Amino acid sequence: NAGVTQTPKFQVLKTGQSMTLQCAQDMNHEYMSWYRQDPGMGLRLIHYSVGAGITDQGEVPNGYNVSRSTTEDFPLRLLSAAPSQTSVYFCASSWGLEGEQFFGPGTRLTVL
Amino acid sequence: AQSVSQHNHHVILSEAASLELGCNYSYGGTVNLFWYVQYPGQHLQLLLKYFSGDPLVKGIKGFEAEFIKSKFSFNLRKPSVQWSDTAEYFCAVNPLGGYNKLIFGAGTRLAVHP
Numbered sequence: 001n002a003g004v005t006q007t008p009k010f011q012v013l014k015t016g017q018s019m020t021l022q023c024a025q026d027m028n029h030e031y032m033s034w035y036r037q038d039p040g041m042g043l044r045l046i047h048y049s050v051g052a053g054i055t056d057q058g059e060v061p062n063g064y065n066v067s068r069s070t071t072e073d074f075p076l077r078l079l080s081a082a083p084s085q086t087s088v089y090f091c092a093s094s095w096g097l098e099g100e101q102f103f104g105p106g107t108r109l110t111v112l
Numbered sequence: 113a114q115s116v117s118q119h120n121h122h123v124i125l126s127e128a129a130s131l132e133l134g135c136n137y138s139y140g141g142t143v144n145l146f147w148y149v150q151y152p153g154q155h156l157q158l159l160l161k162y163f164s165g166d167p168l169v170k171g172i173k174g175f176e177a178e179f180i181k182s183k184f185s186f187n188l189r190k191p192s193v194q195w196s197d198t199a200e201y202f203c204a205v206n207p208l209g210g211y212n213k214l215i216f217g218a219g220t221r222l223a224v225h226p
Contacts, residue, residue: 095135105154
């Protein structure tokens with residue numbers, strides 16, 4: 001099992017550009033999430049999904065879109081990148097409502 | 113609002129010293145508790161977790177944590193640290209009854225000197 005994979009590992013964008021961060025898991029987990037990690041703030045939940053076709057907002061959803069067309073994939077889209085979105089982004093998945101979350105290796109995004 | 117506080121932002125220890133990292137949360141209901149570790153350049157890995165039962169839980173690499181419900185605390189301990197324990201440690205809480213949403217503390221950076 002590859003677990004949770006994320007691409008790209010690094011990305012530099014200019015303000016206003018759009019891009020999609022990819023996340024995939026091969027553990028047949030229903031639940032998937034996106035977090036951003038900023039210094040001194042821990043990880044904060046952006047969006048989450050409880051299954052294919054079902055998504056909802058987390059703590060810091062503004063500026064991001066998600067969709068979940070398959071169980072395996074949960075891409076995160078930045079519609080118009082802003083410097084405030086410079087961060088490290090982690091995707092996670094879990095079995096159920098109460099279980100351990102497994103994290104991907106992260107994407108380090110810089111917006112100039 | 114639900115929150116998790118980690119009292120120490122930076123900790124510097126010598127090898128063989130004992131470690132205790134504090135974690136307190138603000139939520140009155142039932143929770144699942146976690147400690148994650150992030151080694152330099154790597155992603156988060158689970159150190160240990162508490163769901164129910166014995167409040168003293170043991171994790172990987174000699175770490176343990178104690179859940180004290182009355183204090184809303186879940187402190188991480190290790191009797192003797194090693195240089196390889198240099199990492200950032202995150203306490204996280206999952207308030208039960210809703211989606212599996214982890215609320216993270218700000219993290220504690222641990223540096224262990226040989």
